[in-house]
Amino acid sequence: xxxxxxxxxxxxxxxxxxxxxxxxxxxxxxxxxxxxxxxxxxxxxxxxxxxxxxxxxxxxxxxxxxxxxxxxxxxxxxxxxxxxxxxxxxxxxxxxxxxxxxxxxxxxxxxxxxxxxxxxxxxxxxxxxxxxxxxxxxxxxxxxxxxxxxxxxxxxxxxxxxxxxxxxxxxxxxxxxxxxxxxxxxxxxxxxxxxxxxxxxxxxxxxxxxxxxxxxxxxxxxxxxxxxxxxxxxxxxxxxxxxxxxxxxxxxxxxxxxxxxxxxxxxxxxxxxxxxxxxxxxxxxxxxxxxxxxxxxxxxxxxxxxxxxxxxxxxxxxxxxxxxxxxxxxxxxxxxxxxxxxxxxxxxxxxxxxxxxxxxxx
Numbered sequence: 001x002x003x004x005x006x007x008x009x010x011x012x013x014x015x016x017x018x019x020x021x022x023x024x025x026x027x028x029x030x031x032x033x034x035x036x037x038x039x040x041x042x043x044x045x046x047x048x049x050x051x052x053x054x055x056x057x058x059x060x061x062x063x064x065x066x067x068x069x070x071x072x073x074x075x076x077x078x079x080x081x082x083x084x085x086x087x088x089x090x091x092x093x094x095x096x097x098x099x100x101x102x103x104x105x106x107x108x109x110x111x112x113x114x115x116x117x118x119x120x121x122x123x124x125x126x127x128x129x130x131x132x133x134x135x136x137x138x139x140x141x142x143x144x145x146x147x148x149x150x151x152x153x154x155x156x157x158x159x160x161x162x163x164x165x166x167x168x169x170x171x172x173x174x175x176x177x178x179x180x181x182x183x184x185x186x187x188x189x190x191x192x193x194x195x196x197x198x199x200x201x202x203x204x205x206x207x208x209x210x211x212x213x214x215x216x217x218x219x220x221x222x223x224x225x226x227x228x229x230x231x232x233x234x235x236x237x238x239x240x241x242x243x244x245x246x247x248x249x250x251x252x253x254x255x256x257x258x259x260x261x262x263x264x265x266x267x268x269x270x271x272x273x274x275x276x277x278x279x280x281x282x283x284x285x286x287x288x289x290x291x292x293x294x295x296x297x298x299x300x301x302x303x304x305x306x307x308x309x310x311x312x313x314x315x316x317x318x319x320x321x322x323x324x325x326x327x328x329x330x331x332x333x334x335x336x337x338x339x340x341x342x343x344x345x346x347x348x349x350x351x352x353x354x355x356x357x358x359x360x361x362x
Contacts, residue, residue: 013113013245013247015028016028017043017111018102018109019107019108020106021106024042024044025042025043025159026040027040030282032254037101041066042081044159045062046062065077070214071307094260096262097346111158114174116152117148120153121148129157132238136171136235139195150174151171151172153169153170169241173242174246179244182244183230196235198234204226204227214351216351229314257332260343262326263328264326265348266327266342267294267324268292268304269320270288270289270301270320270321271321273317275315275317278312281312282345285321286302287301287302301340304342305343307344320357323356324344325353325355326349328341328342
């Protein structure tokens with residue numbers, strides 16, 4: 001499959017959306033899924049339209065059931081599903097956790113982000129949000145020499161329940177090479193266009209306060225984190241975000257070839273050896289020279305992996321990081337080999353795990 005070609009709808013990528021038979025919307029997590037299910041989280045549920053309804057499509061209103069983007073927020077949606085759709089909760093035998101995984105037979109519509117972009121570009125009638133999205137993609141495509149077909153949109157704009165008055169632009173960029181190029185060029189692009197700017201002032205301060213509260217970080221650390229990440233910004237005053245996603249050929253892991261065993265919580269310090277996969281979901285940092293700061297020492301720790309998008313792309317090769325998370329023994333079933341990793345974004349940590357440059361904690 002090449003970039004820009006149509007993919008089959010049985011292929012589920014990170015940040016695709018699903019609608020089940022009851023009209024509930026789920027956001028796909030990652031590119032690796034069980035054969036008959038799709039790992040995802042519940043985002044919107046249908047409701048009767050009222051004065052407080054923010055998202056709607058035709059005569060159907062939608063309530064955002066996910067309180068905020070974090071593992072703790074996803075956990076709250078599982079509590080909702082345990083009452084409404086318990087069959088969507090799946091105890092995965094390889095990850096050894098209870099996850100939301102919608103059965104493929106229950107999916108009514110599979111929304112492809114790249115198809116939505118094609119639809120917007122070909123449409124002669126676009127609302128203000130769609131118009132700004134087309135303009136933003138055109139700028140990024142031109143400046144980075146990336147085909148427009150390599151972009152997608154996710155969130156409410158993808159599923160058509162957006163409100164041009166307040167909805168954000170959530171962009172997807174497909175492919176490792178395209179993603180690296182775009183993230184590298186972003187600082188220059190911000191400088192080149194008046195319509196584009198990084199978060200600043202009151203908007204940045206609100207973001208810092210939100211990150212500090214949700215992720216239990218000191219405000220000064222949250223501020224450094226928010227300022228380092230360039231994947232959020234403003235286009236003509238509207239907030240936007242950028243999310244790199246791998247194509248199928250770039251996904252190395254196959255479902256069922258690795259098994260993970262929880263070994264307790266741990267805090268480590270190590271040097272980033274490879275960060276080429278740190279901008280994707282899940283983010284992955286290969287590490288060396290690992291020292292245990294809290295917990296039982298495990299010198300065989302080879303990587304730090306995060307399902308919290310907040311910690312994507314925040315450390316470079318050669319940089320020392322401190323990570324607190326769930327220690328897992330990873331078994332390669334085919335080879336019979338094992339190693340340890342630290343997982344950030346687990347239900348066990350309940351938001352109190354992190355990946356941060358060591359220099360920020362001095």
